[in-house]
Each structure stands twice: as C-alpha cells, then as structure tokens.
Amino acid sequence: MSVGFIRLFSVACGLAVANLYYAQPLLGLLAQSFGVAASQTALVVTCTQLGYALGLLLVVPLGDRFENRRLIVVLMLACVFSLLAMALAPNLMCFGAASMLVGVTSVVAQVLVPLAAHLAPEDSRGKVVGQVMSGLLLGILLARAAAGVLSQHLGWRGVYALSAGLMAAMTLALRVCLPQRRPNNQFGYLQLLGSRAGIFRAEPVLRRRAFYQCLMFGSFSLFWTGITFHLSAPPLGFSQTGIGMFALVGAAGALVAPWVGQLGDRGKGRITTGVAFLLGTFGFLCTGWQSQLWALALGAIVVDVAVQATLILGQQQIYSLRPEQRSRLNTLYIAIFFLGGAVGSGLAGPLFAHGGWNSVVMAGATLPLLGLLAWATE
DSSP: OOHHHHHHHHHHHHHHHHTTTTTGGGHHHHHHHHTOOHHHHHHHHHHHHHHHHHHHHHTGGGGGTSOHHHHHHHHHHHHHHHHHHHHTOSSHHHHHHHHHHHHHHGGGHHHHHHHHHHHSOGGGHHHHHHHHHHHHHHHHHHHHHHHHHHHHHHHHHHHHHHHHHHHHHHHHHHHHHOOOOOOSOOOOHHHHHHHHHHHHHHOHHHHHHHHHHHHHHHHHHHHHHHHHHHHHSTTTOOOHHHHHHHHHHHGGGGGGHHHHHHHHHTTOHHHHHHHHHHHHHHHHHHTTSTTOHHHHHHHHHHHHHHHHHHHHHHHHHHHTTOGGGHHHHHHHHHHHHHHHHHHHHHHHHHHHHHHHHHHHHHHHHHHHHHHHHHHTTO
16 A cells, blocks of 8 residues: 555545535525526425435445445546536536436445555554545545536536546546455345344444444534535625635644554554543534634634544444455445434534524534543443
C-alpha cells in the first residue's frame, strides 16, 4: 500500500460517494427544468438514499464471494451509465429512476474500503483505513458545494455529465492498478445474505461499535440538516450558495482521519473513542451562540472531527475480526449507522420548527452523551 495507491483508493471512494449528494443543492434547478413543484424534486434525494440502502444490503456482501477487482469495475461502469442517464433524463420520473441506480452502484466505495483493509499490513491498517476514509468523507462534505458552483457554469446536466467522465477515468485507473483478490468463500448468494444475522449475533464488538456510530451519525445528520434551516433564517439569511460554502468548513474535520487511525494502531482506540464522544457534545454546545458565525463554524469542525474519529476507530476494530467476512461486517456496520443518520435528519425539521436551533443543539448534544454512557460499560 504505497502512498499513491492509498490516494487512488481515497479519490475513488470520494468520487463514488459524492454522487449521493450532488442533487441536494440542485433541487430548485431541477424543478424549473422539469416544470414541477420543488416538493416533488425532494423525492430525488429519497430515491438516491433508498438505492444506496439497497446496495448496502444486496450488493456489498458480494465482496466476500466474488473477485473484488471485477466487482469494483462492474459497479463503477454501471455507475457511469446511471450518471449519464441522469444527465440526459427527459423528465423527473426518469431522473428519479436513474438516481436510484446511482445510489445502488455508488456502494462501490463500501467494497473498496474493505479491500484496502485487506491489502494493508496489520500494524498500519487503522492508518490506511483512515486515509482512505478521509477521501470518502471529503466527497460527502464537498459534493454539495461543488454541485452548487458547477451548476452555475455547466447547468445541472453538466454536473452529472462531468461526474460520469470522472468515474469513467477512475474505472480505467482501478482496472489497471488494482490487484486481484478472490475470496475463499463458496456460499451461494442467499446463504451469503442470510449469514449476516449470525455474524451480528456472534460479534459483540460489531454490535457495540455500530451502536456508537448510530448515535454519532445521527448527531452528524441532525447538525447538517438543522444548520441548513438555521443559516437560511434571519438574522443570518444565507443563500443556497452560502449554505454550500459553509459546508466546506466541515471538510477540515476529514484531515484528522489518518491521525485517528494511527492512534488506533497504537492501542489507544478506547480512550480516543471516549474523547470523541465528549467532543461531539462540546461541538454542539459551541453552536449555542447561534448568531455568531465563528461559533457555528467551530461547532461544525468539532462535530465532524468527533464523528469521523468514532467511524474510523469502529472500522478498524470490525475489520480485525474476521478477514473472510469483512464485506458483510462492513455492510452491517454502515447500514446500522445510516439508520441513525436517517433518524437524525428526520428529527431536524420538527425540532427546529418547534424549538428553533436551541432544540437541535440539545438533542444533538445528548446523542454523544448516550454513547459516552455506553462506552463507560466497556
């Protein structure tokens, strides 16, 4: 795992996962282009997330059964054609169907991360996973801002056409550079899917780390959904572009991922997890000065650092459990904490409507504290 090879994994993961978030700042443009209400275009985000959930459940476990390089290339190519379908969509229904396919195929990132863990030396696996995940996290955090800026010059169709081109170039690079890895697993497809329940029951570390990250990703989603309402409301009154630019602040948190992985490699994962829970609560409390932009920015950075720390340390621990089950372990881990993220996003609107930003802060600060209480029982 040379530095260049790790960067290849990191960029590939970032480009893949960014496809899930391009639509969010483009909903107004989509409504104008297709001649529909803005509320209807919001369903596009749901379609993409639903596709990603299906991909996690039905596609990612194939990494424990089929040759990994071929699986990755097939998923990348399918994503390229799905993005082109979005760019050429004549109506919202076609666009939504193509976005669901993009969600399904974008789970290629969750095949790449376990492969990177497999190729990494055991004594530096946490560092390598952290570096790869930093690219994935940057893809999540930068996608909205990139889509907003690019759409002003290329239009919304240009955003997806450009993404298709980048994914095609990355597909070629991965086909040339990735080594073959054929898992020693003869399960049939249904056996492979059915085995996940037994894995979940047999692995207490997986259950604990998934619970931790469910709480932390819930707080993360609560923050970034709620902050959109807060920034757009008086007295701040940010435009959509301004909100997208604010998201760049959180990208600074992704820089800690490799460092956190190194702490895990040195046997300091447990204490770092506890510190991360405290940071998560502190980050939300910082934003209690809700009219101060510096306080909101500081809180965004601290919350992102905390969430990414628990994510990297959790992946490091579950990837060390059973190498032949890494894709299924990853599926369970990601699916469970995405459930927490969905709940966090869903709570942001009602909380803000009934109690303003202070309600979001109190709920967001409570979730890491619950994680800290569970951490104290280790």
